[in-house]
Amino acid sequence: MKFNGECDRVYLNTTSTCTLRDLALSRSIQISKSNSQCTVVWNPWIKKSAAMADFGDDEWQSMVCIETANVALLSQTLNPGESHVMTAAVSLLP
Template sequence: MYVLGPLFGEVRVEGLETLDYLDNLQNKERFTEQGDAITFESEVDKIYLRTPTKIAILDHEKKRTYVIRKDGLPDAVVWNPWDKKAKAMADFGDDEHKHMLCVEAAAVEKPITLKPGEEWRGRQELSTVPSSYCSGQLDPQRVHQSS
């Protein structure tokens, strides 16, 4: 899911607090997320591992919250190229990094490999919830326990 809109201090991701992640900016070194919801002040390219089935993206400026619900995809990618990489990308405007954020379900730590005849199903559902839904309502402990 790509969120469009001002990013600086206006958008935060909830539901990934305290989880382990691989940081693509540091040779996929493994870290544990510290603190509250994730906010954006520089380039980010992380793969969060064993994420909950629900992740929220709060857009305070547009007064809406996007909810990602997922099945069969245990990880989540969070990415923004920031200014230097945005300028180096042929299909990306120099300032577009200020107005986008990628959060998407993935299977990175344990890729899904199918043999001939096997099936696999994964799902990512995106929805918008009422603007009364605000920061803190997505309790990370409840997210991990609910489906």
């Protein structure tokens, strides 16, 4: 996927590893995960970036957020004392 505007996408039923290809730096960044059924990909683009107090107006150009998640019908409900552990491992590939 290439960004050409604001992106805030939830991918359900995704347990596989994600690979981000950084063409500018000739590298790939790999995100593997466990106990996560969803992936969220986010970039605020121009307008939302300018409206965020804790985000530089031009920072949207050099970032993407790839989140390990369990959302919507795949969310986890925990009772007191219960836990759920998700992991994300980020690797830099040549």
